[in-house]
Amino acid sequence: MGTLRRRAALVIAGTAAVGMVLTGCSDSGSGRKSSGSSGGSSSSKGSSKDSGKGTGNGSGSGKTQPTDTPSKGGGGKTVPAGKPSKPATGGGGGTGPCTDAETKTTVTAAPRPVNYQLITLTNTSKRTCTVLSYPVVSFGPDLDGTAEGREDTKPQAVVTLKPGASAYAGLNTSPADQADDGSKPHAKSLSVDLIKKVGGDGSTLQFGRPESFKVNDLFIYEPTVTYWQQELDVALS
Structure with missing residues (x-):
């Protein structure tokens, strides 16, 4: 009887030990699962956090930048497509009529033909200009009228003067014959004015600021x- 009781006790003790071992294995397994579950939860939080950063700092932040916003350097002003820019000022532009302020005029006695004065007009400006018609020549000190323009000398094209270039006109003060x-007028001075506009009916508009020159007692009769000519020889022909 005593031996049987001892074996039973041993059996009970062994069974209890096995139970403890099994329980320990179960806890250890549960711990691994819990650790795995915790790792999965941490990964999920990290993903959510990373996603949040991307949304806050990236292009998907909810704040859009307009594609047509002008840069600061452009002053916020844009030029519509197809709108021409303004031309450059300074020297380029159209070739308007030469003015008194942009030219220098000289009057000299011509060696030939007889009774001729040579009028030379030089472009002293930095732009190209045109010389219209003929110079308006009047005589002083108190002679009435102006020299008549010779229509037979009208050039085929308007005379254009580049900076530094000259045009010429021949003034015939009286016929050679x-x-x-001593009964006809004499001039001790003459003035030269430029024409700034020619009307369709042939009328002319002068600048009204003629330049005066002293001359050596010229005999004036039907001048x-x-x-204006590009060539000196043509003006004196």
Whole structure:
């Protein structure tokens, strides 16, 4: 009887030990699962956190930048497509008529033909300009009228002067066959004005600021003047 009781006790003790071992294995397994579950939860939180950062700092932040916003350097002003820019100022532009302020005029006695004065006009500006018609020549000190323009000398094209270039006109103060008998007027000065506009009917508009020159007692009778010419020889022909 005593031996059987001892074996039973041993059996009970062994069974209890086995139970403890099994329980320990179960806890250890549960611990691994819990650790795995915790790792999965941490990964999920990290993913959510990363996603949040991307949304806050990236292009998907909810704040859009307009694609047509002008840069600061452009002053916020844009030029519509197809709108021409303004032309450059300074020297380029159209070739308007030469003015008195942009030219220098000289008057000299011509060696030939007889009774001729040579009028030279030089472009002293930095732009190209045109010389219209013929110079308006009047005589002083108190002679009435102006020299008549010679239509037979009208050039085929308008005379254009680049900076530094010159145009010429021949002034015939009296016909070669007209004798000076002392009864006709003489001029001690003459003035030259430029024409700034020619009307469709042939009328002219002057600048109104003629330049005056002293001359050596010229005999004036039915004076004529040529159109402006590019060549000196043509003006004195």
